[in-house]
Amino acid sequence: MKQSKLISKAVIKRLPRYRRYLGELKKKGVEKISSKDLSELIGYTASQIRQDLNNFGGFGQQGYGYSVKQLKEEIKGILGLNNRYQAILIGAGNFGSALANHLDFQKLGFELVACFDGDPAKKGQLLGELTIRSESDLEEFCGNNRVDTAILCIPKDAVEAELDRLYSLGIRSFWNFSHYDISRRYSDAIVENVHLSDMLMTLCYKMNNLNS
Amino acid sequence: MKQSKLISKAVIKRLPRYRRYLGELKKKGVEKISSKDLSELIGYTASQIRQDLNNFGGFGQQGYGYSVKQLKEEIKGILGLNNRYQAILIGAGNFGSALANHLDFQKLGFELVACFDGDPAKKGQLLGELTIRSESDLEEFCGNNRVDTAILCIPKDAVEAELDRLYSLGIRSFWNFSHYDISRRYSDAIVENVHLSDMLMTLCYKMNNLNS
DNA sequence: TAGATTGTTAATCGATTAACAATC
DNA sequence: TAGATTGTTAATCGATTAACAATC
Numbered sequence: 001m002k003q004s005k006l007i008s009k010a011v012i013k014r015l016p017r018y019r020r021y022l023g024e025l026k027k028k029g030v031e032k033i034s035s036k037d038l039s040e041l042i043g044y045t046a047s048q049i050r051q052d053l054n055n056f057g058g059f060g061q062q063g064y065g066y067s068v069k070q071l072k073e074e075i076k077g078i079l080g081l082n083n084r085y086q087a088i089l090i091g092a093g094n095f096g097s098a099l100a101n102h103l104d105f106q107k108l109g110f111e112l113v114a115c116f117d118g119d120p121a122k123k124g125q126l127l128g129e130l131t132i133r134s135e136s137d138l139e140e141f142c143g144n145n146r147v148d149t150a151i152l153c154i155p156k157d158a159v160e161a162e163l164d165r166l167y168s169l170g171i172r173s174f175w176n177f178s179h180y181d182i183s184r185r186y187s188d189a190i191v192e193n194v195h196l197s198d199m200l201m202t203l204c205y206k207m208n209n210l211n212s
Numbered sequence: 213m214k215q216s217k218l219i220s221k222a223v224i225k226r227l228p229r230y231r232r233y234l235g236e237l238k239k240k241g242v243e244k245i246s247s248k249d250l251s252e253l254i255g256y257t258a259s260q261i262r263q264d265l266n267n268f269g270g271f272g273q274q275g276y277g278y279s280v281k282q283l284k285e286e287i288k289g290i291l292g293l294n295n296r297y298q299a300i301l302i303g304a305g306n307f308g309s310a311l312a313n314h315l316d317f318q319k320l321g322f323e324l325v326a327c328f329d330g331d332p333a334k335k336g337q338l339l340g341e342l343t344i345r346s347e348s349d350l351e352e353f354c355g356n357n358r359v360d361t362a363i364l365c366i367p368k369d370a371v372e373a374e375l376d377r378l379y380s381l382g383i384r385s386f387w388n389f390s391h392y393d394i395s396r397r398y399s400d401a402i403v404e405n406v407h408l409s410d411m412l413m414t415l416c417y418k419m420n421n422l423n424s
Numbered sequence: 425t426a427g428a429t430t431g432t433t434a435a436t437c438g439a440t441t442a443a444c445a446a447t448c
Numbered sequence: 449t450a451g452a453t454t455g456t457t458a459a460t461c462g463a464t465t466a467a468c469a470a471t472c
Binding site for chain 1: 219224225227228229231232255290291292293295297305306307309310311313314315316317319320321322360361385387391393395396402404406407408409410411412413414415416417418419420421422
């Protein structure tokens with residue numbers, strides 16, 4: 001991995017898709033693949049694939065192609081999926097529960113180490129393998145454990161106060177399911193936003209504009 | 213709204229954000245806003261805002277700015293949020309329930325008219341205002357009701373068979389939470405993908421590459 | 425009228441695609 | 449060696465930013 005120059009956002013967004021398709025190829029026992037064949041599978045141009053991969057180093061071999069296994073590992077490394085960033089879940093409602101139950105955090109570079117909910121009735125309940133903690137135990141937990149990331153599954157109105165708490169506890173990385181604008185308040189925060197309603201609106205737009 | 217030329221994807225992706233901020237301004241009672249002021253609020257350049265809006269028509273007034281109320285309505289119209297596209301939910305697990313309970317479909321151009329789940333034990337249970345139906349009632353329901361969109365909240369392995377069924381029932385619009393590649397199978401399908409694990413990987417990458 | 429701010433054209437920047445020499 | 453396919457440079461395309469004339 002060379003990666004001296006800055007990698008563009010567009011490239012980074014494509015990396016998980018590369019990883020996914022390479023994983024499938026590997027499962028099928030495919031050992032090598034050319035940019036052309038991968039192109040047909042994944043839906044990027046062969047040229048773009050070679051361009052993308054060469055941001056990080058020359059993983060291929062002229063006249064041969066790319067080793068599926070090696071390339072998959074390289075991309076894992078680039079994405080940093082071998083990390084175990086410790087994440088806490090804030091809000092154990094429908095969305096929070098869905099994430100906790102269905103995402104394979106380990107494969108994604110994270111470990112879910114705790115979840116918190118403001119509803120006293122939920123305290124002590126099980127969410128997957130975790131016991132739901134009271135919101136008020138947040139400071140104590142963060143004092144005793146390293147916490148790298150907070151997953152915010154709480155309503156927009158509750159985010160600002162919660163964010164201030166988390167930030168003051170040293171947390172700088174957020175996976176945000178609300179529409180609250182974290183980056184505006186803390187410019188040094190690392191934020192990934194999931195705006196589901198925006199996505200559904202985009203689908204609505206597409207449906208409206210089929211013939212164009 | 214003129215919209216003779218084709219609107220770029222980049223512009224469309226920004227529209228929901230415009231709508232959101234304009235909604236907030238309207239709530240606060242703000243009547244007009246200049247591209248410069250909106251720029252500081254929303255985080256796009258003033259130039260970009262004017263460029264974006266002029267794809268659809270001259271909504272502003274020189275020397276004055278934009279009417280918040282009018283602009284919000286225009287954007288609603290462009291996105292097509294006054295529609296009531298009839299959507300059905302396939303899969304009433306954690307994610308499906310989260311969507312059904314927390315999204316305001318009416319504001320997003322849709323109406324959730326039914327939900328289906330393969331688990332017989334769930335049949336008849338309430339999900340919000342809807343009663344969960346059996347997967348096997350899908351054909352009958354689609355025969356008696358207009359269905360514009362299917363929201364796929366089922367595991368990847370189950371998607372292909374289900375997709376074929378839905379497609380054969382005439383459904384061409386999909387909100388897809390799995391990693392199954394719908395567009396590859398049906399090139400005339402309108403698809404919006406939500407790849408949560410890809411997003412989390414992107415966050416992982418960002419955390420790894422803070423200093424660059 | 426003078427000031428403000430749009431609408432729009434031109435300039436810049438970035439990302440994708442095409443081409444091809446390098447090389448396995 | 450000949451064929452295949454990469455790595456990389458150059459060309460194209462698209463999106464963003466800057467500039468400014470039009471105009472409210």
